[in-house]
Amino acid sequence: MKSVFEIAYRYLIPAIRREIVKMLIRRGFMEIEIARLLNISHSLVSRYLSGERGYNIDLSRYRDVMEKIERVVDRIAKKDIDFYQIYEEIDRIALYALSNRYLCSTHKAIEPYIDISKCNICSNLFSQQKVIGLISII
Template identity: 40%
Template sequence: MKVSAFEVASRYVYPSLRRRLVEHLREKGLKQTEIARLLHITQSAVSRYLHMDRGALIDISQFPDIDAELRSFAEEIIEKKPGEYEIHRRLVEISVEMLGKGYVCSFHAKIDPEINPSECNVCLDLFG
C-alpha cells in the first residue's frame, strides 16, 4: 500500500466533500463571498471548487446518503453559522463515514494499484 486511507481521506475525500458543500450553498442562492465567509475559506477557494479545479475527483452526488447529509449541513451552516472548527469536525466525521461504508475503496484502488478492495477491510473494520 503506497497511499494510506488517511491520505486518501485528506487529499481526496475531504476536498470533494467541501466542494459539494459549496455547491449546495450556491444552490441556496448565496454568492461566492457569502459562502467563503460562512465556511471560513477564501473566495478564491470557493471559485476553484465551483469551477471543479479543486475537490473534483470524487463525485459525492453518487452517494445519496452522504449528499443528503451535506445538503442538511449546508442549511445548518446558513442558519447557525458555526465556527470553522465545527465545520471541519463535521467534514472529518463525514469523511470517516464514507471510509467506513466502503465508498472510497474503488477510488483508493484507482490511485494505488497495490490495493485490492476485495481483500482490504481496513476502513470497514476501523470506521464501519
C-alpha cells in the same frame, strides 16, 4: 500504499467541501460569503465551483452522504452552526464514507495494485463500534 488519512485529506474532504460550496451557491450565498463561512480563500471557492478541486470523487453516487451534507448546509443557512462544528461535521461525513468503503474505487484508481476485495482497513478502523472501542482504549 498511501494511508487512508492521506486519501481522505487529498480527495474526500475536498469533495465534501465542494458539495457544500455548490449547495450554498444554489441557495443564493455569494462566493465571498462562503469563503468566510468555511474559512477558505475565495480562490478555493472558485476552484471548487469550476471543478478544479474536489472533483476526483463523485459524491452524488452516495445518496446517504449527500443527505448528510445537505443537513450541514441547512444548518449553515440557518446560522445554526459555527466554524468548528462545520468542520466536525465534515469529518463525521468523511468517517462515515470511509467506514462504508465509498473510497475503495478511488484508492484503487490511485494505486492499481490494491486488491479492494481483500482490503478492510477503512471498515475496520472507522466502523462506529471500532472508533468507540479505540477511544476507550486511549
